[in-house]
Amino acid sequence: MPKSETSSKSLTGKEIEYLKTVYRLVSGRDVVGSLEVADAMGVSCATASEYLERLRRKGMLKRYRWKGVCLSEKGFEEVNRVIRNHRVFETYAYRFLSVSLKDACECASRVELYLSEKVVDSMCSLLGHPKTCPHNNSIPGGKLCCRT
């Protein structure tokens, strides 16, 4: 069976941050300009463009001349995977370990890139495949999630 844990190894934490920012900014629209990404990340336009170009070369973004960027299907999957890792982990830690939601969330931010699909799916089923995290944000479903 092909494993889906190959993906993030080729992306750095910083690149994932850019990808997540594009994801957030582009929702409900077609494209987002690099200036907007630069603003959101608090960097210069040149720096943002460089990262966006890197992500494009890795097949995570599509770039339209003069208009900006949007996520490719691969980029979208990648962001969803990281968001799922974060939210499943923090829900698990918050529910089963005696840590505050703030600590659970902080810890989730540190490990979200590195959790394997197998581990996350198994935490997810122990939790009964929750649809939302304790912040009430929706958790993207995994392949094995049975939700009715």
Ligand SMILES: [Zn+2]
């Ligand atoms: Zn969180």
Ligand SMILES: [Zn+2]
């Ligand atoms: Zn599940």
